[in-house]
Amino acid sequence: MIYDGPERRVARDAALAEYRAAIRDTTRLNRLFAILGEPAPLAILVDRVLLALSEMFAADVVALLQPAGPDDLLPLGAIGLPEELIRRPFSGLEGSHAAVAINDRAPVLVENALGDPTMDLQLAELGVETAAWLPVLGSQEVLGVLVLGRCQPVPFTRSDADMLMAMTYRIGLVVERARADEAGKRLDSRLRQAEKVESLGRMAAAIAHHFNNKLTAVMGSLELALDDLAVGRDARIEIANAQEAARQASVVSLMMLSYLGQSFHAREALDLVATCREALPELICSLPPKVQLRTEFPEAALTVRASEVEIRQVLANLVLNAGEAMATGEGEIVVAIREVPASQVVPSPLLSPGWTPGAGPYACLEVFDNGSGMDPKLLGNAFDPFFTTKFTGRGLGLPVVLGVVRAHHGTVTVDSEPGRGSTFRVFLPLTVPTQDRKRE
Amino acid sequence: MIDSAPPRVRAGTGMSGLKDAFEAGKAAATGAIVPLTGDPPALVMVFATPRYDLPELLAGIRSVTGTALLVGSTGSGEIVRGEYLGFGGGVGVLAMTAGPYRFAAASASEISGDLDQAGQALARASRAKAGSSPYAAAMLITDSLLGDLQQFVQGVYRITGPKVAIVGGAAGDEQRFVQSxxxxxxxxxxxxxxxxxxxxxxxxxxxxxxxxxxxxxxxxVTRAEGTEIAELGGRPAASVYEEQLGLTSTLAPEAFWATSILHPFGLLQPDGRHVIRVARSKTERGTLMIHGCVPPVGSAVQVMGGSVDSLLSVTDEVVDDALDSQPDAAVLLTFSCAARAMIFGERAPEEARRLQASAGAVPTFGFYCCAEFARTAGVLGTHNATLTAVAL
Incomplete structure (x- = not known):
């Protein structure tokens, strides 16, 4: 007969309790790891994890908090936080439970939350009586805090905390990996977008070429038709109108080609200072009478490899644009040229994404105006083709500047402020070091 | 002196076993409104056998209660003030004034797909209609055949949070599992x-x-698929279940329900409690189909046992706890499981009688459902083979 006295029964019950606890802990970890191993977006994984934690630990509130400012934490996901509370930040202030958990990299267990003045208001409002705060650790840093709360006087045990810490290590790794994946996807997306833009650019260039060729044929035919018509015929007026329209369309096609960095013009060593000095008198005549233009040009030549036609176009577009920025019809434009080292060329990510200056120095053509200036939204669109704030504008002046400069391996930057004016800077690589140049 | 005490709820119950649906509804509603002494009801609750022409039944009830908010469902037996209306028994109606409460309901039909989203949408809409309040209860009544009903409960809980009690039951069709x-x-x-x-x-x-x-x-639970437990401890779930019961031969699928209803699974909770899950059938693949909500992979379950007496013994405790929290309650709403009634067999009326005996003068009203909703801790709020109550 097997002895089954009280001691043996007590020992058996204790062993059974241990066994059940071991099963429970194993299943908790298994379940969490199974969820975290699923191929799903981070938000969905977090939601599933929090639902599982709510079930496993009978927690009425579970939230994964992430820093959202110097002293605030916001839920990346939450269970049991009603909608009206989910956007209310948790405190990350010195002395808060979250801050202690983050600073100590250790769990904080709160056994009586009802009388705890440092308890977050939303948890107090929900009647949370006991809570656990756990730092979510990544490989390098604390990524956030996991908080669990119960609306009953059932405190989280040290054993619960140990289990939850084991879980938060895994959660932290998954959060970190997901963020890295998402950052990679964003980069991929940007690259794909850039490829798409490049492809569209090639298509637009092909169309512009095609139109330009056809328009040349149209203009030639109209010229011949006009020659065949006797002077005084009414049709000559219509044909002349058609010629002008075709010419203007051709100009737009050529400007589109310039924007897209395609040009028929040969590039050669060119003194930027001399070219601008020669082009300016004609431009000054086109400015409103009360707009003053001043120049700050160096004595020495600054040689760039460029097309003179296109450089003149860049200068013209910038100066005329500056003149049009004078809302009152009066003001000052300063055109300056100087040499700058590559280190001072700071490209705009918006206008020249991915562009970096070469090793050598650059010529900087700067056009300042004290006109109306642009707000950030307007500035963001200013170089888009066919975007214009002017009733009669084509919206191709600044895009052509950008296209030409890009084609010359340079970059454009803009500083502008509403009411304070704008400064456009064109940077073009110098081809001959300054010390080897001499002005005639 | 101005009496600042909140208005009390007045509630009445009525029932009818008449065959004609309209007349049955009318008779039950007529009985239910008597204690309201002429005041219009703010809420009408209806539980009925699915054998009625249901639109006619509701028309009969509303011929008495007018346009008062009506909620309810078909079930597998009704509980009306100590009476148990068994399968095909008829209709039970509760009519009540608002007292200190405000009632509002939102519903949807032809629900398919995301039950979590459905739960959120209905909770949000009903709360918006009722307006804000310091506390609340969300009573859920769902078709039992929608799928994993815990998904619906968790969707509701996302909106309510822990301050709002979640209670209710899943409609049934007298255990035919065809249409509720x-x-x-x-x-x-x-x-x-x-x-x-x-x-x-x-x-x-x-x-x-x-x-x-x-x-x-x-x-x-090492593998679960949809509404089935596929594996327990890495082995076919049905085999493991039968081993736990000490069976020497496998249960025939057609004989499974008679055994599984007496031995549900208990989903082990952190505090040692069990949330009950009933396996409704065994498939040819050796998986177990769970009614309402499958224990997730990684959770621990135990095979449970009980007797008619052990199951009935909880009625006093349920009533006492519910009424302790609402000393001036006007009605005790109860949701018991259809599986319990089946286990009780001929003793089925005993539960309704015991409930009313414990509740004393407070009328009891409810039905036998295909899943009980009661969130008490954490997000899990779906139960089988359980007795649930809330006092108003």
Missing amino acids: SVFHDDAVLDKGALVLWIASDRPLRVVTRHGWDPIGAPLL
């Missing part, structure tokens, strides 16, 4: 769900008990 219906005003909803929002100035407490005890070792 949810009622909202004069509409009979197929594949429907309803959330009744009860806005309150004081906390409302949900109580739930089952009376089952574990008889087997804790088992790990």
Whole structure:
């Protein structure tokens, strides 16, 4: 007969309790790891994890908090936080439970939350009586805090905390990996977008070429038709109108080609200072009478490899644009040229994404105006083709500047402020070091 | 002196076993409104056998209660003030004034797909109609055949948080598992769900008990698919289940239900409690189909056992706990499981009698459902083979 006295029964019950606890802990970890191993977006994984934690630990509130400012934490996901509370930040202030958990990299267990003045208001409002705060650790840093709360006087045990810490290590790794994946996807997306833009650019260039060729044929035919018509015929007026329209369309096609960095013009060593000095008198005549233009040009030549036609176009577009920025019809434009080292060329990510200056120095053509200036939204669109704030504008002046400069391996930057004016800077690589140049 | 005490709820119940649906509804409603002494009801609750022409039944009830908010469902037996209306028994109607509460309901039919989203939408809509309040209860009445009903509960919980009691039951069809219906005003909803929002100035407490005890070792759910447990401890779930019961031969699929209803699974909780899950059938693949909500992979379950007496023994405790939280309660709403009634067999009327005996003068009203909703801790709020109550 097997002895089954009280001691043996007590020992058996204790062993059974241990066994059940071991099963429970194993299943908790298994379940969490199974969820975290699923191929799903981070938000969905977090939601599933929090639902599982709510079930496993009978927690009425579970939230994964992430820093959202110097002293605030916001839920990346939450269970049991009603909608009206989910956007209310948790405190990350010195002395808060979250801050202690983050600073100590250790769990904080709160056994009586009802009388705890440092308890977050939303948890107090929900009647949370006991809570656990756990730092979510990544490989390098604390990524956030996991908080669990119960609306009953059932405190989280040290054993619960140990289990939850084991879980938060895994959660932290998954959060970190997901963020890295998402950052990679964003980069991929940007690259794909850039490829798409490049492809569209090639298509637009092909169309512009095609139109330009056809328009040349149209203009030639109209010229011949006009020659065949006797002077005084009414049709000559219509044909002349058609010629002008075709010419203007051709100009737009050529400007589109310039924007897209395609040009028929040969590039050669060119003194930027001399070219601008020669082009300016004609431009000054086109400015409103009360707009003053001043120049700050160096004595020495600054040689760039460029097309003179296109450089003149860049200068013209910038100066005329500056003149049009004078809302009152009066003001000052300063055109300056100087040499700058590559280190001072700071490209705009918006206008020249991915562009970096070469090793050598650059010529900087700067056009300042004290006109109306642009707000950030307007500035963001200013170089888009066919975007214009002017009733009669084509919206191709600044895009052509950008296209030409890009084609010359340079970059454009803009500083502008509403009411304070704008400064456009064109940077073009110098081809001959300054010390080897001499002005005639 | 101005009496600042909140208005008390007045509630009445009525029932009818008449064959004609309209007349049965009218008779039950007529009985239910008597204690309201002429005041119009703010809420009408209806539980009925699915054998009626249901639109006619509702028309009969509303011929008496007018346009008062009506909620309810078909079930597998009704509980009306100590009476148990068994399969095909008829209709039970509760009519009540608002007292300190505000009632509002939102419902949907032909629900398919994301039950979590459906739960959120209905909870949000019913709360918006009821308006804000310090406390509340969300009473859920769903078609039992929608799928994993815990998904619906968790969707509701996302909106309510822990301050709002979640209670209710899943509509049934007298255990045929073919078609159950949810009622909202004069509409009979197929594949429907309803959330009744009860806005309150004081906390409302949900109580739930089952009376089952574990008889087997804790088992790990290692594979679950849809509404089925596929594996326990890495082995076919049906085989492991039968081993736990000490069976020497396998259960025939057609004989499975008679055994599994007596030995549900208990989903082991952190505090040692068990949330009950009933396996409804065994498939040819050796998986177990769970009614309502499958224990997730990684959770631990135990095979449970109980007797008619152990299951009935919880009634007093449920009533006492529910009424303790609402000393001036006007009605005790009860949701018992259809499986319990089947186990009780001929003693089935005993539960309704015991409930009313414990509740004393407070009328009891409810039905036998295909899943009980009662969230008391954490997000898990779906139960089988359990008795749940809330006092208003």
